[in-house]
Amino acid sequence: MIPINNFLVLSSILFSLGIYGVLARRNAVLILMSVELMLQAVSINFIAFAVYLSPQAFTGLIFAVFVITIAAAEVGLALAIILRLYRNKSTANVDEADMMKW
Amino acid sequence: MGAQEAYLIPALPAAAFVVLLLFGKYLPRGGDFIAIAAIAGAFVLFFPVLADFLDKANGTDFVSAEKSWKWVQFDNFEIRLGFFVDQITIVMLAVVSFVALLVQVYSVAYMRGDPKYGWYFTCMSLFAASMLTLVLADNLLLLYAAWEGVGFCSFLLIGFWWERRSAAEAAKKAFITTRIGDVGFLIGILLLWREAGTFDITEIFDFAERGGFRDADIGGLGLSGNAYLTIAVLFLFAGAVGKSGQFPLHVWLPDAMEGPTPVSALIHAATMVVAGVYMVARMFPLFVLADDIALDVVAALGLITVLMSATMGLVETDIKRVIAYSTLNSLGLMFVALGSGSVTAAMLYLFVHGFFKALLFLASGSVIHATEKQDIRELGGLAAKMPVTAAVFGIGTLAMIGVIPLSGFWAKDEVLHAVDQHRSVVLYMLALISVFVTALYMTRLFVRTFLFEARDRVAWGHSHDAEPLMTLPLVLLAVLTAVGGFVVFGFVGEALGFPGGFGKFVFFEDPEPFDFAWDVAIFSTALAVGGIVTGWYFWSEKAEPARRAGEALQPAYETLRNRYYIDDAYQWVIDRVVLTLGTIVAWFDRNIVNDTAVDGSAGLGLFAGFELKFLETGKLPNYALAIVAGVIGLAVLLLVLRL
Amino acid sequence: MTYEEVIFYVIAVPTVVGAIGVVTARNVVHSALFLILSLLSVAGIFILLSAEFLAIVQVLIYGGAVTILVLFAMMLTRVRDLPAALDGPQRPFAALAAGAFMAVSIFSMVSTDWPGETDKINVISIEQIGNDLFTTWAVPFEVASLVLMVALLGAIVLARGEEGE
DSSP: OOOHHHHHHHHHHHHHHHHHHHHHBOBHHHHHHHHHHHHHHHHHHHHHHHHHHOTTTOHHHHHHHHHHHHHHHHHHHHHHHHHHHHHHHSOOBGGGOOTTOO | OOGGGTTHHHHHHHHHHHHHHHHGGGSGGGGHHHHHHHHHHHHHHHHHHHHHHHHHTOTTOOOOEEEEEEEEEETTEEEEEEEEEOHHHHHHHHHHHHHHHHHHHHHHHHTTTOTTHHHHHHHHHHHHHHHHHHHHBSBHHHHHHHHHHHHHHHHHHHGGGTTSHHHHHHHHHHHHHHHHHHHHHHHHHHHHHHHHOOOBHHHHHHHHHTTOOOOEEETTEEEOHHHHHHHHHHHHHHHHHHHTTOTTSTTHHHHGGGSOHHHHHIIIIISGGGHHHHHHHHTHHHHHHSOHHHHHHHHHHHHHHHHHHHHHHHHOOBHHHHHHHHHHHHHHHHHHHHHTTOHHHHHHHHHHHHHHHHHHHHHHHHHHHHHSOOBTTTOOOHHHHOHHHHHHHHHHHHHHHTOTTSHHHHHHHHHHHHHHHHSOHHHHHHHHHHHHHHHHHHHHHHHHHHSSOOSOHHHHHHOOOOOHHHHHHHHHHHHHHHHGGGGGSHHHHHHTTOTTHHHHHHOTTSOOOOOOOHHHHHHHHHHHHHHHHHHHHHHSTTOHHHHHHHHHTHHHHHHHHTGGGHHHHHHHHIIIIIHHHHHHHHHIIIIIIIIIIIHHHHHHHHHHHHHHGGGOOOOHHHHHHHHHHHHHHHHHHHHHHHO | OOHHHHHHHHHHHHHHHHHHHHHHOSSHHHHHHHHHHHHHHHHHHHHHTTOHHHHHHHIIIIIIIIHHHHHHHHHHHTGGGOOSOSBOTTHHHHHHHHHHHHHHHHHHHHHSOOSSOSSOOOOOOHHHHHHHHHTTTHHHHHHHHHHHHHHHHHHHHHHHOOTTO
């Protein structure tokens, strides 16, 4: 007998921590890890809604599957980009990659 | 093919214009044959339209033919693009298509070798299309569009030799002066539309006859329905004043002679300048319904123009300008006729004037072509070298003076008769005086150009009659000038298929058939002959009497030479008032609009952009923070909206 | 508090602790280890939500593949050797923004009146998921695999570098 709000609040906390990580960290790998936390929060939300509120269609559950799939793809690509950045600029800090500014 | 298909008449020159504009450069001879074929086609198409129209007339009652398409629609208000054939249209179509054809044929020889030969025919085609649309239009909006179209062509063709500064100036002057009238015309159209709710001419007539013009309140000014209508038609008349060169907007027409002579013949004699007369004749039922003052103004301005132009013609030395003054003179007479309530007289005069004035211009064109002089002080004695030109010019001169039995006589007497019948004796006397003055200056023009001793022997020596291509139109026009007046007789009209003669044909609703008045004819003929004799005496041989008269009446002579100082007055107004105002506006534009508003706002943008660019740090975390802030803001907004 | 809730808290607390560790640790490797803790706890949450299939996928993909990838990235970019601080200068603002977001998010989650029963977990069997995934969601599923493949190819191309480098 766990109320749905428990899961929703947990996901909110996780997501907010992810936001903090993304904003506060400078290292691209750490930012990526924070993004993963945010994705976890989203997955929890999806599954909670699916099993509590729409057990017939459980679209949220299916969506969580896709979230994990896309997250895997994203991690692969993002790490490749980070490697690329490191090779060109000898840094993995996002605030040092500012060639596009005015 | 019948009157319903009359829209094909302007369509042909319009198509020729498009073809010449796009492909004229690649066509042999600048594509003149296309322009001429188109206008010839239009002239040929006129006959089935005429025949069909007369067929439908079944005796006495003319049925006008109409055809229209939807042009623009807003909600429940629509403007139709329509053509309309009635008696006035038929007369105009005849004059316009025939004279345009002859003038274009003449132009082939006259303009030969000109570097802008093809462009000339392009403009001529556009002019023909606009003019034919103007006479066929069934609503005021289309009429106005065509009206501006002919004005624009006039501008192009007066300024055809724009390399010459005077030509460019004259084109500008003509355009701006007529524009002043056109604004009035547009205001008139909109005033009519405001009450009647339609641009369709017939519907406006119905509306007016039903007494549809009610008391109106415009800007706190209470107007009775009739006063409203009067003001509206006076504004319409302003358009006619500009287009037809009536006082006080007559100043552009003499200067318009800077254009090629065939252009003067077509546009500034036979067709465009009579558009004003046509328009007033077309809208005549409204002038009749309005207060008497409307027609009084028409007659008064017409008469002023007649007298001013005739007297100015006495001292002008440029052959084309003298004819231009005679055109003003004729146009004034047409308005006098309209102002006296006789559409018949006006249309008759318009009809024959188209022929004899085009003849005079084309003949003067031959003279200019042959001698390369157009100052009559340098001409003279050309009759010996150019007999054909002299003969046709003489016929034109006599027709203009109004000598029996040439066409001008019948038309002018019809006008005088109308004045005699409907106007005071003072106006009648003034009109008769104008006949005398007209005879005087036309005689002077002919005598000084063609008779007696040549003053420039070199020019005289190499002058000769023009080639057949130019002479043929002259002869055709001369024949029509000689016999064209006979349409006034009932039996001639009927023989040609017009039931009841010309008068009945033109103005069937209130039949006013030709009415020959012996007293008028005798007076006018006496004055005309008197004018010719006096003119002959004054300007024969060395023109001694004229010189002495000029010296004796020095102030009058100077006034006339300076065209009553009207041009100077206008110039003064332009210099002092318009330019002063212009300077103020220019200062305002330069300093307030340009420097402050335009440059200022641009500078503000530049400054803001320069300052704001430092917000763009190029650092990813900053952007991410902004995104999150935005998301939070949106979420809060949604929450607030939901609660 | 029911025993189910007790279990929930037992799993939720390590999740949050792991997450806090990820974003605050001063050592990148510790950060990665905290991430593993958090991810595995989330798998536990999934089981609690009776989504066993997703829990298994979570352990396999996140706990295994993704973490390994992240560690490899750290090694290759030599994050530990870099002298610079791990946190950027806008950390206070980040905390503020995250706090604000958390407040707004929790408030809206709690204050919303969700339709349907909100305290009963419905068990959805793996069989049902499989059925749906390959019937209703067959096309998105295939597209997802395509995306995965393209992303991996792209990653290879990006990471391999240009000729002669």
